[in-house]
Amino acid sequence: METKHADFDILEALQRIRAVVRSLPPAALFQLAEEGFRTPFELLVACIISVRTRDEVTVPTARRLFARARTPQEFAALDPNELARLLRPATFAQVKAQNLMVIAHRLLVEQNGTLPCNEEFLRSLPGVGPKCTNLVLGIACGIPRVAVDVHVHRIVNRWGYVHTRTPEQTMQALEQKLPQQYWVELNRLLVPFGKHVCTGIAPRCSTCVLADLCPRIGVTHHR
Ligand code: SF4
Structure with missing residues (x-):
């Protein structure tokens, strides 16, 4: 399970999401x-x-x-x-x-x-x-930390970047895996992305900028 999606290119994903969230209300x-x-x-x-x-x-x-x-x-x-x-x-x-x-x-x-x-x-x-x-x-405080809410937890699991059951586990997994320079930015990007694109129910996969990268783990219905 871990190896199948282990090569999800999160830096490329974050680069694309930066452009998307520019037109969305910030967290x-x-x-x-x-x-x-x-x-x-x-x-x-x-x-x-x-x-x-x-x-x-x-x-x-x-x-x-x-x-x-x-x-x-x-x-x-x-x-x-x-x-x-x-x-x-x-x-x-x-x-x-x-x-x-x-x-x-x-x-x-x-x-x-x-x-x-x-x-x-x-x-x-x-x-x-x-x-x-x-x-x-x-x-x-300028002290790098990964802040995980429901959006961050859901999205990084859909990407197969982590395989976790709780936001606490996701935080620990991300702090082990994600380069530190992205720790604070991850929340800033994924909260608006999760509210407007990769939503909890029926994410907007058909128009998502990550459609070609994302394994959509656990997504059964999408728009
Ligand atoms: S393709 Fe779908 S599941 Fe993957 S990030 Fe985009 S909206 Fe989310």
Whole structure:
């Protein structure tokens, strides 16, 4: 199984996808970073908002929240109910508000009010999993990490580039196999590509720029 598609040319694939995504809306965190919300804390807040929430909701919610508060100090000073209200278009607003309050207070008490670029500390925060940790480290801290969400996980398995069951396994497999210079860019490219081309249900294989490269593993119906 591994050898059959082991020669999938991922560098050629990424090169083609770069051209495709130029005309697509960027993934939420990359969009917000481009708009200037790129401190580790801001990107962590944005990633927490984005959990189980569509990018179309995440981006305006984050903008509205950052207009009110952008630092741990400003978050800690918010009324928790107001924070929940500001988050409300996103899913699980109450839980996310509670987690953000805990995070803001921990940063004030333990880290002089600044989120450190430290994987262990990030993973110790409530509501922060490997995807958000790696996005913060990769985008805000310049520390290469592969951030794997459902799109990245699905697509690299369809390519046969990895053979994994969970996003965690995919992250580990990619960090062993993919040259490090592509680790952060992979998420930036595959999230919009996965939303608009290589979709979860019925991917657009007939017009896909990778049609001649891709073994389409596990794809039963496509457009
Ligand atoms: S050919 Fe189909 S399965 Fe392969 S990357 Fe394109 S849309 Fe996805």
